[in-house]
Amino acid sequence: MEKMKVGFVGLGIMGKPMAGHILRAGFPLTVYNRTRAKADDLGREGAVVADSPAEVGAKSDVTITMVSDTPDVDQVIAGPAGILEGVRPGSVVVDMSTVSPELERRLDGKLREKGCSLLDAPVSGGDVGARNATLAIMAGGDRGAFDRVLPIFQVMGKTITYCGPVGSGQLTKLCNQILVSVNLLAVSEALVFARKNGLDPLTMIQAVSGGAAASWQLLNLGPKIAKRDFQPGFMVDLMQKDLRLILETATANPTPLPAAALVQQLFKSVQIKGLGREGTQALAKALEALSGI
């Protein structure tokens, strides 16, 4: 069976290793990146380097986008020389960025006018997951399109879930981020409570992490907070982008989310202190400041 022709737009810290996995799995690959040097790296490995997203769309059965924020996705798909200008009927565009579910529905509508469709398939697992091909991929859109693209998802990720109609991937990713950020708030409050009351933080974490209090955030970021390691696994500024998407979606379809709103406000105080590029575990500093630590 002939391999699908794949296109990839956006070769940043996530996109470049993801595109590399696709190339090494033997899919013919066309790439585009605003800063051409990153595309040329993949060019030397055998990818075709295109001059525009439109050209990528024209050469691909499946075109993947992985860019920073909602306006960037809109631009590379629906902007001048965007994918929409090049796509061939029957092809699939897969947006793996984390952006507004509403934009995905809108872009899907535009693609359907050209006989194509959109999958929204954001990921979790960060740059480590991208490099190790262990991403969780949460996909929404046409089920048939999902099944066609699945072999490509499988070279980039570990847990791949079909979540429902277009937008469902983003909505699931936003659920993921509610859980991540509010669990981290739990960790931050427990650690500041421990510290104010003279407990050794690492002993506390060890004592509680075998049971109902356990979470990925506690096991992975709790010890970093205890050891004052605020290097970013995932940056505060990026979490704020996701919390903004959550709260916008929860405004459009009114859903009071008091804890998500609280954590967004506390992250704002971390940003005000100039720590937006630290890891999300810097949330603990906001709690410590409240406690006069």
Added chain:
Amino acid sequence: MEKMKVGFVGLGIMGKPMAGHILRAGFPLTVYNRTRAKADDLGREGAVVADSPAEVGAKSDVTITMVSDTPDVDQVIAGPAGILEGVRPGSVVVDMSTVSPELERRLDGKLREKGCSLLDAPVSGGDVGARNATLAIMAGGDRGAFDRVLPIFQVMGKTITYCGPVGSGQLTKLCNQILVSVNLLAVSEALVFARKNGLDPLTMIQAVSGGAAASWQLLNLGPKIAKRDFQPGFMVDLMQKDLRLILETATANPTPLPAAALVQQLFKSVQIKGLGREGTQALAKALEALSGI
């Protein structure tokens, strides 16, 4: 080596199976319970049934208490015919209830006047953990006393942690409950957000539970909320007792805990609806009510 003589006061849903493990491990056991029938059950298995906590204290090297709330602990240890009236110098009292750290310090002071000491050693793992001897035990107090009592802890629990001076067990348990309740709030918000936006809740849970969003609460209580199963693993009313202890301790030693305070307020609305005896996962109903579901 002769086995330590053990006493056990409080044979409720937790205490009775815990005392049973001690008895079956071969420790000579004296028991007391306000409702004598429960003590008689253990009497038929070979325990001595005493007429008062004081009598238990007089017959034991290590006397364990496992009762409901702060005033009950105060009563069985320092009240009329309490353990303090019977204890022999050199013995250890171990309170395994979840109560105020401050009370434990006070009782330790009184016991020291009699040449004894207190370990505070609350547990997590619920009645299932008590029956299966898989409790997490978080202990505070004199390190030498902890080492002596460790063989008894080992027949009741799996993860046993020495947390520091007296009160540290309770403080660690309170950290545990901050994590448990705020993680559950995260699960409740993610599920109400999913439901309002048309996602299948079980698919969402499956999609996110392999990564940074994972928690015990998500994996264990998330599916119960999705399936509308509000049977108690741990009751709302008991969680409120623990949140009260957390917020009292955070008032005495001022520590702003906005998320713990928020979850306590939301549980209050669950109680107002008459659902205090449902499982803590009924927290989701408070979020659903806010969203008009």
